[in-house]
Amino acid sequence: MDKKKDVIVSVVMGSDSDLPIMNEATKILEEFGIPHELYLTSAHRTPERTTLFAKHAPNRGVKIIIVGAGAAAHLAGVIASQTQLPVIGVPIDATALQGLDALLSTVQMPGGIPVATMAIGKAGAKNAALYAVRILALEDKKISAKLSAYIKKMAQDVEKKQETLTTS
Numbered sequence: 001m002d003k004k005k006d007v008i009v010s011v012v013m014g015s016d017s018d019l020p021i022m023n024e025a026t027k028i029l030e031e032f033g034i035p036h037e038l039y040l041t042s043a044h045r046t047p048e049r050t051t052l053f054a055k056h057a058p059n060r061g062v063k064i065i066i067v068g069a070g071a072a073a074h075l076a077g078v079i080a081s082q083t084q085l086p087v088i089g090v091p092i093d094a095t096a097l098q099g100l101d102a103l104l105s106t107v108q109m110p111g112g113i114p115v116a117t118m119a120i121g122k123a124g125a126k127n128a129a130l131y132a133v134r135i136l137a138l139e140d141k142k143i144s145a146k147l148s149a150y151i152k153k154m155a156q157d158v159e160k161k162q163e164t165l166t167t168s
Helices: 016-031 047-056 075-080 100-107 122-137 141-167
Strands: 009-013 036-040 064-070 087-092
Touching (some): 009 122, 016 087, 064 100, 087 122
Parallel strands (some): 009 064
16 A cells, blocks of 8 residues: 555545545545545455555554445444544445435444544535544644634634625
């Protein structure tokens, strides 16, 4: 597995069809200037690839893994079982159950295999990246300052929307 320069967050998907959802995570990581990668692997179709990824991620400098998967959605748990890195799961709507199956598969980990689980879909992917940013901000003052500015801007955006409502 090639080492990408300075990657600290890995955004992993179980299928390339997950990319439109997981791009929400990469947008946030790009906004904060956090070096990241996209990685495709499947807990069921490529278990050896998944194991190699999970075991070698820390040696490549990865600090946090964000995992999106739909249907049975075992990918985040399989990765979490094979690494000490924080794993953040993003359930994806890929079946007739509208992502509920993926949510339950991601959140219902056995004791000892923690996966921080976000909401289903795009909001979950965005929040997964922001959760990663918050973790990284604990030890990086530049990221912390960018996070403070981001939070402040969200509040200002609400105020602007309120002004629009009251002047209409």
